[in-house]
Each structure stands twice: as C-alpha cells, then as structure tokens.
Amino acid sequence: MKHLLSAGDLDRDEALLVLETAEKLRELADRPIKKLPTLRGRTIVNLFFEDSTRTRISFEAAAKRLSADVINFSAKGSSVEKGESLKDTALTLEAMGADAVVVRHQSSGAPHRLAHSGWIQSCVVNAGDGSHEHPTQALLDAFTMRRHLGALDGRRVAIVGDVLHSRVARSNVLLLSTLGAEVTLVAPPTLLPVGVERWTCATSYDLDAVLPKTDVVMMLRVQRERMNAAFFPSAREYSRRYGLDAARMAALPEHALVMHPGPMNRGMEISADVADSTRSVIVEQVTNGVAIRMAVLYLLLAGAGSAVDDTVPEQRRGRA
C-alpha cells in the first residue's frame, strides 16, 4: 500500500491489518508515555485546504506519537489563498522532502490527483476530499465497532442523514461491506445520491423501521443550509423524521451503539441526551482516531509487520 485514498483500496486482509495494528497501538494511549520512535526522522505534512481542526490534530497526534516530524500546512492565510496551485504546493512539499502528505481538500479527487499526477513521490493519505471519501474515519468507525461488538460479519449498521454530501458515508459503505457488515443508508430521498442503488448496501427512507434491527446507528452531520437548497423543508421536519432522540434510541436493541463522526448538530440530527448517553461512543471515536491514524502512517511509511513488537518504546531508552 503506497497511498490511502479510498476505503475501497483496502481488501479484507489489508483492512484487518490496519485494525489489528491500531489495536496494538491503542494500548499506547493507556501508557504514561505515549511515544514510539518508529518514524523518527520522517516528515509528515498535514496539508489542509479546508478547516478541520479535529482531523488535523488527530493526524498530528498520531504522527508525533510515532516520533515523526510534523509540518502543518493550512491553506488559510498561506500562498494557496494567494492563488498558488495544488501542483505548486505539491512541488514545494516534495522539495522539502515530505515522506507522507495527509491531505484534506474541498474538491473530490484532489488526493487522488496528488498521488497520481507525478508531482510528488511521497505517500498520500486522504484526510477527507469533498463529498468523496474519508477513509481513516471509516477505519476508526470500524475499529470502534469491533471493540464493542467483535467481528463485524453480519452486523447491521444504519448510516443516517446527508449521504449525498457525505464522504464519511461513502468510505463506511465500502469498508464495512469489505468487513462483512450489512449497511443500510437512511435518509430522505433528496439526500441519497442518484445511483446509490448500485452501492453494496441497502437504503431506506424510514428510520423507525430500521432502528429495531440495527447493531450500530451512525448519525451524519446535516447542515442547516441544505434546507435552503430544498433538500428538506425545515430543520424541524428533518429532526422529526430523521433525528435520533431518546424515544428512537429506545427502539434500538440493548447492545446497539450510537456513533457520530462529529462535529454534531445537537438538536438537529441527534438530541443532547442521546449524544451524552451510555450508548454513545462518540468520544471514544476520537480517541480511536489517533490509533487508526498511527496505524495507517506506520503501515505506509514503515511497511508491513508488527508495529509495536519490533520497536522500542521511548521510555525504555530513558527519553520522553
């Protein structure tokens, strides 16, 4: 694996390798000193053309825990805002010797373009591109589900909300079906893309019919602005038909998880009491995100094999 551009790039074995590697790296989070020397001397650039503090700090923490040098390149206030092209930005990073570029871009396919244009030699990790994909989010979601539910074969996952514009939904459909889960997308018809019937998942317009048969319900962020483009009549109507509140949560099986990729619109797609309930693993998703991103960076830059066993934790060398 040279790049991680799409969750569809991972076959079952590769996906499991990432998840199992992350499992080992996750243990680091419970140690007092959370750092491995694995990527010392390697340079990882966080190239963010779109604001996303959450994803950026997650990648930054992951890279730093592997002792990589991290350069944060935010398009805001940079040469990009002055009209520098993606190509020139890429050539600059290449000239600085980046080993991996973690890219977030508002344009679908921009990471693909970076990886395949010949502008740079480094690994490219897609940290979310337009309404295309967000593969590390799907990996951390699967990771979180597995920690609670075990293997995902036959598990039923409902992904609810603005599927049309969601990179999280696309990556999750691809990854979860690779891992054997049965995905149902739930949304008003206006927020499902034309052609969704060809995806490896089911679709439904009726959240109440789906919930009782669901092991995981993943709520997607719905921007209020979408109602101005007539995707739905009002925030209130959306919330009534597709929002997850306590009453709906009660319809879920006992063991079911509530997830959200964040940032949440409390009161819109998810009510505050649901978000803060014991079934919600939303905060844990964030913790797991660091482990997943460590695993991805490790596997891309240090190659296959075990992440932890053949490395020496920093503290044993008496450093921090």
Next chain:
Amino acid sequence: MTEKFVLKGVRPLGGEPTDVILRDGVIAEMGAGLSGRGAQVVDAEGFILLPGLVDLHTHLREPGREDAETVETGTLAAALGGFTAVFAMPNTDPAADTAGVVEQVYRLGQEAGRCDVQPIGAVTVGRAGRQLAELGAMADSAARVRVFSDDGDCVSDAALMRRALEYVKAFDGLIAQHAQEPRLTEGAQMNEGALSATLGLAGWPAVAEEAIIARDVLLAAHVGSRVHICHVSTAGSVEILRWAKAKGYPVTAEVTPHHLLLTEELVASYDPIYKVNPPLRSAEDVAALRDALADGTIDVVATDHAPHPVEDKECEWSAAAMGMVGLETALAVVQQSMVDTGLLDWAGVADRMSTRPARIGRLAGHGCGLDVGAPANVTVYDPAASWDVDPAQLASRSRNTPYAGRTLPGRVVATFLRGHATVLDGKPQ
C-alpha cells in the same frame, strides 16, 4: 490565380480512383489520366477526397484569451484537421455580441487565410441571458452572421428564447442552443449516475439537457423558426430529436467527436483532461449518439474545440476548466467511431462534416459537391494511416486533448482552400 494542383488517383468520397485538377479556385477537371501540365502533382493513390470540412462549433478564444488560442493558431489547427471553414463561438472577452466584435473576428480569419472563419453572434448582451443582442446589426455586418448562440451558457429564459427564435426569422438566422437547464446543473462536474455518486462529484443529469431540447423544439415549431442543438450528449436527447424530426419540426443537431468515442469511466482518474461540458456520458449514450448520427437524426459532427491553457487543466477536478481541443483529431475520431464500425461511409462523413454544417450555417462556397466547377475547398485523407496523439505536436496553442497517448486512425494529407493548399503532405503551407 496560377496555382494549380493535380491530385493523382484520389477516390472522391471513397469511390473509384480518378485524377482531379484544382485550378483558379475551383475543381477544374476530373477524370482518369489527367496530365495537369504545369500543375503540382499530389500523389493521392488510395487517399480519399472529401469536401473541405466545416465546423459549426469552434472556440478560437480571440479576443480575450489569446493565451489559450488565437484565430491564427486555431485556424492552423483547423486546416491540419482538414477543415476549410469554422464557425467561431462568441464566448470571447468581450463577447461577440456586437457588429464590431464579429467583424474583428471575421477580419482576423481573413488575414490568417488558412480557413474561413464565420463568426457566430451572441444571442444576448454579454451572453448574460437578459436582453437580446443586436442580432440584426451582426447579420447586416461584413461578417454576415446567421448563427447566434450563447454557447457556454443556455438561453434558459423561455420567453427570451422564444423572442430570439422569432426575431432571427427576418434574416434567415438560426439559434444554436447550449441545452443545459442551469438550476439542475449548479456546480455540476460530471454525468449524474452511479459513478458520480461513487466519485463524490456533483452530477450533471441527462434531464437538464433533455428538458431544454424538448422545450426548444416545441418553441421552434410554435414560432416557425429554426433551432440548432449544440453538442447533444444523451440517448434521451436523441429520442426527443427523433420525435421532433418525425413531426417535421425545424430542428437540427450536432454531436462532438468526443461524445462519439469517450465515456464517463475516464473521469474516475480525476484527471481534468476529461472534464467537458456537457460531460462524458455512458456507453449506452455513446451508442445512441452513433446510431443517431448514422441515421441523420443528428445532422452534423461539430468539434466544440475548446482550448485551455495548461494551468486550467493541471489542477484538481472541480477547479479545472471544461473543454477539450478537437480540430486536429475530429476526422480521425469520426473514422474510428463511425466509419471503421461500419455505421457511416465516406459520403456520409462528407455529408455530416461538410455539406450539412455549411447548409445549416448558411455558409456559401463550402460543403459543395465534388463536381467540376465547384469551389476547390477539399481535403485529401489517408484512412489507412495511423498516428499516436502527442499533445506537444498539436498546432493549437493549447494541449488539452483527451486522446494523448492514444493511437488514432487516418491522416489529413492535404487541405485546399479555394484551390490554395493550406496543408500539403500533412504539413502547414
């Protein structure tokens, strides 16, 4: 005029070999064993003689975007592609919406001298879709404009479209419609379907084209004026056109070479070289377009030659410009998609790429039969050759060809404009 050529052994429209003498700007003689004393001999054994190609849809970019193309470079590309006349679209800067601008473009074409440049006038002022441009003034100008289009944008206001169709009847004009319902295509990036859903690119649904075509054929019939549909791209559009033509409605239509050959799967590379408007469609659409061109439902092939500088394509998909260059590859792509597949013979190619476009655009002196006395606007083509498309070798100022690295059939050997060689042995003269 003393220039004189004898084309030896050439096959008019792919028929029996003969000799053809071009002299005094006309086809002077045709027949076996012509000596053509004093004439420059063109060994055309096995080559096909076609009437000079006419492109109803070219973007020459001048004035305003001379970094992408000029009349000089665009007409050179046209001649190398076998064209003797091109219709220049008015989406320049300033837009060709006045007699002054169309006359400027017309004069630049005359000065370049490589192929006739017939300006198309904008339908509305600044192509803004609000107020009719001075269509009559453009018609009466030295450029004698007969075709009007806001190409690049749709004349989406139904009342304005109706008035435009009515108004141009006074001078036998034609509205060439870029059929794209704007509200259905806001931010559209590629054909809407399963692939756009997967790639996360905003969809350009077929219905956005078909709804405008349906409306406009009805409007044209209602007011009794001619409408021409630019770059038809969907199977549904073909069905509407077939229905309208069966009713006898005054509609004509064009298809681009790229919509006859390429499909949306290429977009999965996210390489904007494949970004074009209307977008590349499905294999079913391509098949329907080929059939429609073969049976005449679609009247003509038009290139929609759309040059863009490198930086407008060497970027992320959504930031890239839409369009492909096409003048130098058009005949090759038509051969590959229509002739080599058995859908069209060379007489059919002459009809769709010369006779009909000249007639639709009311362009005199082009698209004539290959008969003695006809203007010597002709193209000599070797269908047995093949070539690897190298963007660096294109005469166009821009390099945005989607065929880079592909092997295409055929080669334009020579192009003659009123008996003057603009291309000989594949090289500009």
